[in-house]
Amino acid sequence: MGRGQQPDNKVPITPDEIGDMAVAxxxxxxxxxxxxxxxxxxGSGDFNAPYEPLSDDDSLGHxxxxxxxxxxxxxxxxxxxxxxxxxxxxKQKKRAEDLYSDLRDSINYALRIQESxxxxxxxxxxxxxxxxxxxxxxxxxxxxxxxxxxxGRVILIAAVDCTGHEVPGAFMSLVGYNALSHVTKVxxxxxxxxxxxxxxxxxxxxxxxSPDHLQDGMDLVxxxxxxxxxxxxxxxxxxxxxxxxxxxxHEMKADKFAIASFxxxxxxxxxxxxxxxxxxxxxxxxDGFVDQFGGxxxxxxxxxxxxxxxxxxxxxxxxxxxxxxxxxxxxxxx
Numbered sequence: 001m002g003r004g005q006q007p008d009n010k011v012p013i014t015p016d017e018i019g020d021m022a023v024a025x026x027x028x029x030x031x032x033x034x035x036x037x038x039x040x041x042x043g044s045g046d047f048n049a050p051y052e053p054l055s056d057d058d059s060l061g062h063x064x065x066x067x068x069x070x071x072x073x074x075x076x077x078x079x080x081x082x083x084x085x086x087x088x089x090x091k092q093k094k095r096a097e098d099l100y101s102d103l104r105d106s107i108n109y110a111l112r113i114q115e116s117x118x119x120x121x122x123x124x125x126x127x128x129x130x131x132x133x134x135x136x137x138x139x140x141x142x143x144x145x146x147x148x149x150x151x152g153r154v155i156l157i158a159a160v161d162c163t164g165h166e167v168p169g170a171f172m173s174l175v176g177y178n179a180l181s182h183v184t185k186v187x188x189x190x191x192x193x194x195x196x197x198x199x200x201x202x203x204x205x206x207x208x209x210s211p212d213h214l215q216d217g218m219d220l221v222x223x224x225x226x227x228x229x230x231x232x233x234x235x236x237x238x239x240x241x242x243x244x245x246x247x248x249x250h251e252m253k254a255d256k257f258a259i260a261s262f263x264x265x266x267x268x269x270x271x272x273x274x275x276x277x278x279x280x281x282x283x284x285x286x287d288g289f290v291d292q293f294g295g296x297x298x299x300x301x302x303x304x305x306x307x308x309x310x311x312x313x314x315x316x317x318x319x320x321x322x323x324x325x326x327x328x329x330x331x332x333x334x
Contacts, residue, residue, distance in 0.1 A: 001025075001028070001029065001032070006029065006032065006033060006036070007029055010022075010026045010029070011025050011026055013026075031054045031058075031061075034051065034052075035051075035060065035061065035064065038050075038051040038064060038068075039064060042064070042067070042068045042071060045075070047068055047069075047071060047072035047075065049068070051064065051065060051068070053065070106167075107139075107140050107141060107167060108140065110140075110141050110167055110170050110171075111140050111141050111170075113170075113174070114141050114142070114145070114170050114173060114174070117145065117173070117174065117177045118135070118145060118146065119146070119147075119148050121133075123148065124148050126150075127148040127149065127150045127155055127157075128148060128150075128155050128157065128225075130318050131148075131318060132318050132319065132321040132322045133146055133322065134289075134321070134322050134325035134326060134329075136288070136326070136329060138288070141167060141169070141170035142169060142170060142173065143161065143162040143163065143168070143169020143170065143172055143173055144159070144160065144161050144162065144169075144173070144286045144288060145160050145162075145173045145176065145177055146158065146159050146160070147159075147160060147177070147180055149181075149184055151184070151188050153226060153227050153228045154188045154224050154225065154226055154227075155224070155225045155227065156184055156188060156193075156222075156223075156224050157222075157223050157224075157225070157282075157284060158180065158220055158221060158222045158223070158284070159220060159221045159239065159284040159285055159286050160173070160176050160177075160180070160218055160219075160220040160286070161218065161219040161220060161239065161286035161287060161288070162175075162176050162216075162217075162218050163216045163217055163218070172216060172218070175201065175204050175205070176197075176201065176218050176220075176259075179197055179200040179201050179204065180193070180197060182200065183196045183197050183200060188224055189224065189233060189271060190222040190223060190224055190233050190234055190235035190269075190271055191233075191235040191268065191269045191270060191271035193222055193235070194220075194222055194235050194237060194259065194269040195264075195268050195269055197218075197259050198259050198260060198261075198262065198264065198269075199264045201217065201218065201259050201260040202260050202263070202264065205217075205260055216260060217258040217259050217260035217261050218237065218258060218259040218260065219237050219238035219239050219258050219259070219286065219287070220236065220237050220239060220259065220286075221234070221236050221239045221240070221241050221254070221284040221285065221286075222234070222235050222236065223235075223241060223282070223284060225276070225282075230275065230276045230277070231273060231274070231275055231276060232273070232274040232275075232276050232282070233271055233272070233273055233274075234252050234271070234272045234273075234274065235254075235255070235269045235270065235271050235272070236252070236253075236254025236255060236269075237254060237255060237257065237258050237259050237269065238254050238255075238256060238257070238258055238287075239254050239284075239285065239286060239287060240252055240253055240254050241254075241282070241283070241284055242282070242283040242284075242285075242307065242310050243274060243280055243281070243282050243283070244280070244281045244283070244310055244311055244313075244314035245277065245279070245280050245281075246279070247311060247314070247315070248311075249307050249310060249311050250274075251307070252272050252274065255267075255269050255270055281310075281313070281314040281318075283310050283313075285306075289301060289306060289325075289329065290302055290303050290305075290306045292329065292332060292333060293333075294332040294333040294334055295332055295334075301332055309325075309328060313325070
């Protein structure tokens with residue numbers, strides 16, 4: 001007992017003084033055993049466990065009763081705090097859900113606005129009947145958009161990549177589309193369109209911000225096809241144009257500066273001319289496809305693989321291009 005061990009058997013009682021001592025020792029052992037069981041019950045959370053101190057002078061027993069009552073009171077307080085915090089978390093969760101719902105409603109409304117600027121398949125076919133568009137926003141709304149316009153015998157086509165994703169990118173796409181729509185009412189040469197687009201975008205975006213520190217802008221492919229001359233004019237901001245002729249790919253390089261990245265008249269976009277032949281296939285794209293992560297190693301698709309894909313696509317009828325691009329894109333993303 002002095003080492004804290006509970007005796008397995010009671011001390012035998014004899015009819016003498018030693019027997020009286022044995023009675024006292026056995027009573028002490030029983031009392032310590034009750035104290036141990038009570039402590040275990042309280043430790044396991046049973047604050048209603050019965051216990052009687054050995055006597056009025058049993059300081060350990062009274063201390064254990066006091067500890068039990070204190071722990072019971074603390075348990076009640078903790079339970080109340082948990083209940084209060086759970087209620088507060090429920091309120092915050094409800095508020096977060098409401099905010100999320102409002103945000104989704106706003107994004108979906110932004111999608112309807114963005115869809116209003118994208119030409120429908122019917123409108124695209126009216127401008128250029130033998131064509132296909134693969135458009136897959138990463139989010140609900142996108143910073144990319146495509147542009148088709150017919151001006152007399154000239155067909156204008158653009159694939160535009162605006163800064164940002166989701167809502168910021170969508171707002172930039174509205175700025176870009178509005179500027180491009182106004183500029184192409186006056187100009188049909190791609191280099192002049194890009195130069196004027198740069199000025200128009202800066203007027204909207206820069207305001208009090210120095211263009212040297214401006215990070216909003218656009219990369220794009222801009223081409224004009226003269227259907228009578230069978231001639232293609234191209235200018236690009238960071239994004240190249242591809243033409244496949246009889247299984248061979250021709251790449252037209254872009255200028256390496258974005259729209260809204262330089263002050264007007266400090267630079268100008270170059271323009272390239274390409275004589276077209278019957279059977280040529282023209283591909284204009286943003287960097288969304290080539291920058292898509294996937295494959296067995298989780299790396300970008302990259303332009304080399306993209307060029308090989310375009311050569312394979314050019315062998316197929318245009319009507320199949322959209323589905324084939326979708327299959328390759330989904331397969332790469334897995």
